[in-house]
Amino acid sequence: DAKTTQPTSMDCAEGRAANLPCNHSTISGNEYVYWYRQIHSQGPQYIIHGLKNNETNEMASLIITEDRKSSTLILPHATLRDTAVYYCIVSLYGNKLVFGAGTILRVKS
Amino acid sequence: NAGVTQTPKFQVLKTGQSMTLQCAQDMNHEYMSWYRQDPGMGLRLIHYSVGAGITDQGEVPNGYNVSRSTTEDFPLRLLSAAPSQTSVYFCASSYIGQGFDYGYTFGSGTRLTVV
Numbered sequence: 700d701a702k703t704t705q706p707t708s709m710d711c712a713e714g715r716a717a718n719l720p721c722n723h724s725t726i727s728g729n730e731y732v733y734w735y736r737q738i739h740s741q742g743p744q745y746i747i748h749g750l751k752n753n754e755t756n757e758m759a760s761l762i763i764t765e766d767r768k769s770s771t772l773i774l775p776h777a778t779l780r781d782t783a784v785y786y787c788i789v790s791l792y793g794n795k796l797v798f799g800a801g802t803i804l805r806v807k808s
Numbered sequence: 809n810a811g812v813t814q815t816p817k818f819q820v821l822k823t824g825q826s827m828t829l830q831c832a833q834d835m836n837h838e839y840m841s842w843y844r845q846d847p848g849m850g851l852r853l854i855h856y857s858v859g860a861g862i863t864d865q866g867e868v869p870n871g872y873n874v875s876r877s878t879t880e881d882f883p884l885r886l887l888s889a890a891p892s893q894t895s896v897y898f899c900a901s902s903y904i905g906q907g908f909d910y911g912y913t914f915g916s917g918t919r920l921t922v923v
Contacts, residue, residue, distance in 0.1 A: 733911065742812075742898050743851065745911025786850070793858075793904035795841060795866065796912060798851040 703787045708803040711781075717774040719802055721787030724768040731792055732763060734772045736783040737801070743786065746772065750792075777806045810834050814899050814915035821889040821922045829884040829918050831899030839902040840882040841866070841912065842874065844895040851898065857882055889922045896920070 704722040711717040723732065733748040747754055747761045749770075754761045760773040774781055786801040815830045831840065841856040843866075853866030855874040863874050871893060873885040882901075886893060896919050900912040 731909075735911070740896065740917070742900070742914030742916055743912075744914070748909060748911065784850075792909065793839070795853055795856045795864075796900075797853055797867065798843070800850050 703789055703799055705785075705787050705799065705802045707800070708805065710805050710807060711774075711777045713779060713806055713808045714776055717777040717781065717804055717806065719772040719774075719785050719787075719804060720769065721772070722769045723787070723789045726767050726789050729791060730789050732761065732767075732770050733788040733790060733796065734759070734761065735786045735788065735796075735798075736781075737786070738780075738783040743798075746785075777804075779806050779808060782806045812899055812901050812913050812915035814897075814918050816918060817916070818919050819921070821886070821920065823889060823891060823922060825889050827886050827889065829886070829897055829899075829920070831882045831884065831915060832880050833882075833901040833913070834880065835901065835903065835913070836879060837901035837903045837913070838879065839904055839912070840876065841900045842872070842882070842884045843898045843900065844868065844893075845898065845917075846895050854884065854897075886920075891922045894920060894922045 734746040735743040737743045749761045763770045784801040812833045838859045842854040843851040845851045852868045857863045857876040896917045898917050899915045902912040
């Protein structure tokens, strides 16, 4: 599985968009980009995934660069409840997930 | 649907004891996984299964056994507990069909302390 690189932590003002970057320069052509988050000590929560096209759902948007070597998760209007650790994972479709250290997002009022 | 149910929520073991962490899902998911999370760290994959009767090792399988006799259940056995196995254990399940991937659903975790 390809490795990912994420910033250790980020801050975001409440109500503003939170843009979380992820580098995955060794991604292979059939690997997907998945995003999960973990709030405090709860189990991780699935957010979104994509292959090469940009994706959007009720939680977030995923922007994948044309060369697929990096992506950005966008939370359009961050709230205090979005404070969590965000994990970017690259994996084959339907394959096991291997988590990295993730990005600690702190949303501040 | 109850989702992914893990029992017990908390457990204290003595070194050398064995026990089974239970995981059950009622969503007819084929894929199930076990992770451990040590304080301040990310999740590490222990074992996973892509269907009944099929299991495989993850990143940190030593000291743990799994079996998948039914689609619903995926128990994790600690053979001889060690203090290094003190951790929070998460079970997860997913349905992945042709063109459909809704991501893994995680349980609320089992907090295990080995003394």
